[in-house]
Amino acid sequence: MKNTIAFLAIFLVLCSCKEKAKETASASLKPADATYYLIRHADKVRGPNAGSDPELNEIGQARAQFWAEELKEVSFDAVYSTDYKRTLKTAAPTAEANDLEVQLYDPTELYSKEFQHKTAGKTVLVVGHSNTTPAFVNEILGEPKYDDIDDALYGFLYVVRVKNGSATAEIKDFNSWSKD
Numbered sequence: 001m002k003n004t005i006a007f008l009a010i011f012l013v014l015c016s017c018k019e020k021a022k023e024t025a026s027a028s029l030k031p032a033d034a035t036y037y038l039i040r041h042a043d044k045v046r047g048p049n050a051g052s053d054p055e056l057n058e059i060g061q062a063r064a065q066f067w068a069e070e071l072k073e074v075s076f077d078a079v080y081s082t083d084y085k086r087t088l089k090t091a092a093p094t095a096e097a098n099d100l101e102v103q104l105y106d107p108t109e110l111y112s113k114e115f116q117h118k119t120a121g122k123t124v125l126v127v128g129h130s131n132t133t134p135a136f137v138n139e140i141l142g143e144p145k146y147d148d149i150d151d152a153l154y155g156f157l158y159v160v161r162v163k164n165g166s167a168t169a170e171i172k173d174f175n176s177w178s179k180d
Contacts, residue, residue, distance in 0.1 A: 030165030031111075032120030036140060037074065038158040039067060039125070040133045040149055041086040056089050062179035063154060068093035070157075070174070077122035080105045080115075082129065091127040107132040111139035133158065141167045 043060035044050070056064060071094055079095040081087040081102050091102045105115060107128060128136055130153075134146035137158045146169075149156060155175035161168050 031116050031140070031162045031167065033164070034116075034119050034121060034162050035123045036119070036137075036158075036160040036162075037071065037076075037123075037125045038133050038136055038160065039090070039127055040130055040154055040156065041084070041090040041127055042067070043154050044086045053085050055085050059179055060086065060090070060154070063177070064090045064093050066174075066177060066179075068097045071125070072097060074123060074125075076100060076125050078103060078119060079125045079127070081127040082107045082132065084129075087127045087129070091125065094125055110136045137169055141169055145169065146171070 041056075041060075042063035043057050045054040045057045045060075067090065076094065076098045077100075079091050079098065079100050079102050081091040081104060083104050088102055095102045105126070106112075109115075110132065126133075126136060130149040130151055133156070134148055137146050137160055138144050140160045140162065146158070153175050155173060155177055157172040157174060159170050159172070
């Protein structure tokens, strides 16, 4: 009888440990709470002399300032950009307004575990491209909801909130903005 009780006690402890391990593994698969603001870089120089890493044109420089002004009520914990002149210069005014350094992310590894870990519990601006910005949003959402942005458009703001492992997104259209 003693052996049966001891066996049952050990069995219950092992089952309890297994359930705890499942809960821990399940929790680690869920993205951490965070809020992401994602934009495409501002208007770039075009034409045969623009090169593969073009600067922002005059409208793009004004749009980068517009984003800093539009997002001034948001207290960012981090600002991320790809390593291109147009994305870095789009991110710079908002980063400066929040007294932050622009951090780089790899556009081939969107919403990686490392990125999730670094941004857990934070409010983050992510500046990307016409293809990577909606792809990044889709990665956070875990579904292919948004298509690439038309190459002529620079004014979409995606706001993605992750809470309790579930992500929701809203998109705001500022394409009618004018620097005048």
